Amino acid sequence: MNAQTVLASSGDEFKAPGPELFEFPPLFAGGPEWLTKPVVFAVFGSLVVVVFFWSAFANPKLVPRGVQNLGEVGYMFVRDQIGRPFLxxxxxxxxxxxxxxxxxxxxxxxFAVVPIIQFPIASHIAFPAVLAASVYFIKIYLGIKHQGPVKYFTNMIPSGLPLPVYFLLVPIEYLSTFILAPFTHAVRLFANMFAGHTILAFFSLVGFWFLFEKPTVAGFSVGIIGVLVTIVMTAFELLIQFLQAFLFTMLAAMYIQSGLHAEH
Structure with a gap:
C-alpha cells in the first residue's frame, strides 16, 4: 500500500514541509524584523568558535592537552588540507x-541536527552571501594591491589572441570572474544546506505523522521507513555539512591566491 492510499484511508491530509521551514518571525512582538532565530544562532555560532579557539590557544602549553589538542588538530587540518595546497x-x-x-x-x-536549534544557518542565503562577498572583496583588494589597478584586470585575459576574440572573451571573463564566481561560491553552500534541511524535515515529519500524529495499521510501515530514512539521511547530512565548509574555505583560499598572483 503506497503513501497516498494510506493518507486517503486515514481521512486526513499530509502536508509536506515547504519554504515555510525557512520563514521566521521576529523573536518578540514588536521587535525588529531582522532579529530572528537564524540571526541569533548565527551570532551564537560565532561566539562558539571564538570561545573554543580562545580556550585552545590563549595559554598554549608545550605538550597540548584537552581543548588545545583539539584546536591544534583543527588548525593542522585547515593548514595542510586547505592552506598550503593553494596558498x-x-x-x-x-x-x-x-x-x-x-x-x-x-x-x-x-546546527541543523542540534536539538532545539535544528536549523542550518547557511540555508538562509544572506549568510553565505555575506561571507562570499567578504572573500571576494579581499581577492579584488589583493589583486589591485599586488598587481596594480590596471594589470590586475588585464592579467585576467590571455595575451597573444586575435583581436576579434577579445570582443567575445573579455565580457565572458569579467562576467565569470566578478559575477558568477562569487554568486556560485555563496549559492553552492546555501543550496546544499537548504535541500538537506528540507529532505530531513520531510522524512522526519513522515515518521512522526504515521507513528504518532495519525497512527494506523496501514501507515505503520510508512512511518518506520520515514524514521529509518531520517537516520540515514542525518548521517549523510553530517558528511555534507563538513564537505560544504571544506569546499567554501578551499575556494576562499583559491580566490585569495588569485588576488596575490596573476591568474594568467
Whole structure:
C-alpha cells in the first residue's frame, strides 16, 4: 500500500514541509524584523568558535592537552588540507581567516541536527552571501594591491589572441570572474544546506505523522521507513555539512591566491 492510499484511508491530509521551514518571525512582538532565530544562532555560532579557539590557544602549553589538542588538530587540518595546497608560503598569514571561515560554516551547518536549534544557518542565503562577498572583496583588494589597478584586470585575459576574440572573451571573463564566481561560491553552500534541511524535515515529519500524529495499521510501515530514512539521511547530512565548509574555505583560499598572483 503506497503513501497516498494510506493518507486517503486515514481521512486526513499530509502536508509536506515547504519554504515555510525557512520563514521566521521576529523573536518578540514588536521587535525588529531582522532579529530572528537564524540571526541569533548565527551570532551564537560565532561566539562558539571564538570561545573554543580562545580556550585552545590563549595559554598554549608545550605538550597540548584537552581543548588545545583539539584546536591544534583543527588548525593542522585547515593548514595542510586547505592552506598550503593553494596558498603555499602565504598560508600562515591567512590561517586566521581560513580557520574562522571553516569552523564558523561548519558550526552553522551542524546546527541543523542540534536539538532545539535544528536549523542550518547557511540555508538562509544572506549568510553565505555575506561571507562570499567578504572573500571576494579581499581577492579584488589583493589583486589591485599586488598587481596594480590596471594589470590586475588585464592579467585576467590571455595575451597573444586575435583581436576579434577579445570582443567575445573579455565580457565572458569579467562576467565569470566578478559575477558568477562569487554568486556560485555563496549559492553552492546555501543550496546544499537548504535541500538537506528540507529532505530531513520531510522524512522526519513522515515518521512522526504515521507513528504518532495519525497512527494506523496501514501507515505503520510508512512511518518506520520515514524514521529509518531520517537516520540515514542525518548521517549523510553530517558528511555534507563538513564537505560544504571544506569546499567554501578551499575556494576562499583559491580566490585569495588569485588576488596575490596573476591568474594568467
Amino acid at each position: 603555499g608560503k602565504n598560508t600562515d598569514q591567512w590561517m586566521p581567516l581560513l580557520m574562522s571561515v571553516f569552523f564558523l560554516i561548519w558550526i552553522w551547518n551542524i
